[in-house]
Amino acid sequence: MQQYEDYINWRRTFHQFPELSDAEYETTKRIRRILESFDIKVLDLPLETGLVAEIGQGDQLVAVRSDIDALPINEQVVHEFTSTNEGVMHACGHDIHMASVLAVATRLKEIESQLNGRVRIIFQPAEELGYGAVNIANTGAIEGAKAVLGYHNYPTMDIGEFAVKSGVITSSVDRFEFKIKGKGAHAAKPEQGNDPVIVLGQLINSVQSIVSRNLSAFDNAVVTIGEVSSGNTWNVIADEAYVQGTVRSFDEAKRTMIEERLKSIGRGLSEAFDVEIETLYHRLPGAVINDEKLTNDAITVAKEVGYEVHVMDLPLTIGEDFSGFSNKYPSVFVFIGSNSEYDLHHPKYDPDERILEKVPEYFVTFVQKLLNEA
Ligand SMILES: [Zn+2]
Ligand SMILES: [Zn+2]
Known part of the structure; x- marks a missing residue:
């Protein structure tokens, strides 16, 4: 024994x-x-x-x-x-x-x-x-x-x-990514490029509206952006930007709603700023x-x-x-x-x-x- x-x-x-x-x-x-x-x-x-x-x-x-x-x-x-x-x-x-x-x-x-x-x-x-x-x-x-x-x-x-x-x-644990493709240019000539950093700024704010504006006061979820990157020097407009984060939610309907909102924010900003945005949503454990x-x-x-x-x-x-x-x-x-x-x-x-x-x-x-x- x-x-x-x-x-x-x-x-x-x-x-x-x-x-x-x-x-x-x-x-x-x-x-x-x-x-x-x-x-x-x-x-x-x-x-x-x-x-x-x-x-x-x-x-x-x-x-x-x-x-x-x-x-x-x-x-x-x-x-x-x-x-x-x-x-x-x-x-x-x-x-x-x-x-x-x-x-x-x-x-x-x-x-x-x-x-x-x-x-x-x-x-x-x-x-x-x-x-x-x-x-x-x-x-x-x-x-x-x-x-x-x-x-x-x-x-x-x-x-x-x-x-x-x-x-x-x-909670469920999901991961999302936004891959933004703009157009690089000289920092002094923005009219010749398509700045992905501006899109990135809009994206951060828009994503945070999901929990505050699309969920009822009686529902819960977390949307957190954990990584943001773009550019590598001070006098160049970057051509790409990247954002990733996580969603924690407690029921399937809300989970799906958040996934759809993230994708629609990606589509909307792509249209508004004339950049390519690829939105990826990875469903990890429920x-x-x-x-x-x-x-x-x-x-x-x-x-x-x-x-x-x-x-x-x-x-x-x-x-x-x-x-x-x-x-x-x-x-x-x-x-x-x-x-x-x-x-x-x-x-x-x-x-x-x-x-x-x-x-x-x-x-x-x-x-x-x-x-x-x-
Ligand atoms: Zn662990
Ligand atoms: Zn463990």
């Missing part, structure tokens, strides 16, 4: 050898080795990285998910298991997720003969790129699942704290939607295992590709405190490992409850 110390060791090893999205080869091998050392079956799926394991028998199916990828960040935390892969860091705590979900797998394996159904344990790649979950769902590996369970560690909550809400819990019944179950189980439960009033404006599961199957995604002074995606992010004490118990209890329902 393995112990809490094993979970810590697993986590530290994952932390020491982080790998970027879609390149989690060694990570996948490490997960497989641990699972196989507990005699846990790994499904044969056409996946380059990531894997799905199975425990139990019978018709009912419940899935538990961990993500496995790290970020292109140079770690600034010093401990004996600091990342040895320069420029790559588990700064989102997916190392914590892997260790805890491995613990879930091994604990379920111990009680396999008592399980009233099957549990598929997902270790999915490329969460940070927003499509790993969809790719796993598309393999059919969890077809017919009555529930998909997942979590993210949450640095601003303390160890022992748990937060969830029914319905939408994280909003994660929690099933109401499963949310209530999650709250019951969390209290049972001793968490202090907070029911959230509002969703978060961060994205999570767990939506690739929640769009297809009844799901519940929760936040569990990891108490780090620095937030997710920060080079000094340093979660408290005591989070590993209770997470496995939450999932094991939850899985048993779901499989034992009539």
